[in-house]
Amino acid sequence: MAHIDYYFSTISPYAYLAGGRLEEIAARHGAAITYKPLDIMALFARTGGTSPRDRHPSRQEYRAQDLVRQARMLDLEFNLAPAHWPTNMAPSSYAVIAAQNAGGGDVGALARALMRACWVEERDIAQDDVIRACLAGAGFDPSLADSGLLAGAETYGRNLEEAVAAGAFGSPFYVTDDDARFWGQDRLDYLDRHLSGTL
Template sequence: MKTIQYYFSPKSPWTYLGHERLIGLARQHGALIEPKPADLARIFPLSGGLPLNKRPPQRQAYRLTELKRWSHYLDLPLNVQPRFFPVDETDAAKMIASVIKAGDSDGALKLSGAVLRAVWAEERDIADTATLIQIANDCGLDGAALHAGREAGAGLYEQYTNEAIELQVFGAPWYVYRGESFWGQDRLEFLERALAAD
């Protein structure tokens, strides 16, 4: 079975821009996606990366330009400066990991997409308990139970973060197929070529 390991941050705009396209690619090529939410706050310092607010002004400005460009190109709604960003993604990531732990990768991908849309298209606060519960409910999950039991996913979230560090991941989204890494939603075309070659 073709398997794509998918390391991501549930608050990353680049992950948002690539999420549904990745799912479509996997479906088209009969591939399985293994979603792996990872903590970029731990990963960035190890790779020389900087949090957004510590990057030089010219880099911050160009990031906004690129986000607008990609949003327009993909015809995906995206507020480049959302009301609730930066935001603590920890609870959202643990909830996603809990769904994965329960054996529901499709549910985890659906929840991940909904969380990403909440930040970048819907002006919702994914650090807010009621918001997270509602998002999960809308995905057909038991939001209250999932939020209450989110620590069940904490170990997996840490495991995925450690895996990412071991793989020398330094950004999100990050796709791994047959041991080859692809960084960024703008590398999905190369991932597709690799899938097609098989």
């Protein structure tokens, strides 16, 4: 069975714009996904990136235009300046990790719900009530928001180290079991073709 390591940040607008396409691709090819939420700011620092707020104004302006364009192209709701961004991404990441460990729900739906809460619904995904609602909506026990904290923190740190070792430097970033790497939601078609053996 093919396998995809999915490195992402729960506050990444580009991961939000990926929607459910990764899961659709994985299902089409019988591939498994391991969700690896991480601290994107730490990843930038480790791999030569720059926080959006510290980038040159030309880069910031282009990012603002292009995010809106991409959302329109994908027919997705999107708020360029959400009320709670940036926010502490650790609690929501711990919830994804705990849910993946627990099983019984839809981890992809959980990740999408958290990102939608940030980029569409003006909710703070660092807050316990928001995380619990997203867990419940994806079929998980909301109490995972509490019980998975210690293991979540350990895995969260490990995900960063694994991302650096795997050559990831942004979010979303997809790595297959044959070490093919794809950065950005606009490379999902490439991932699809790679898994089909045509790229």
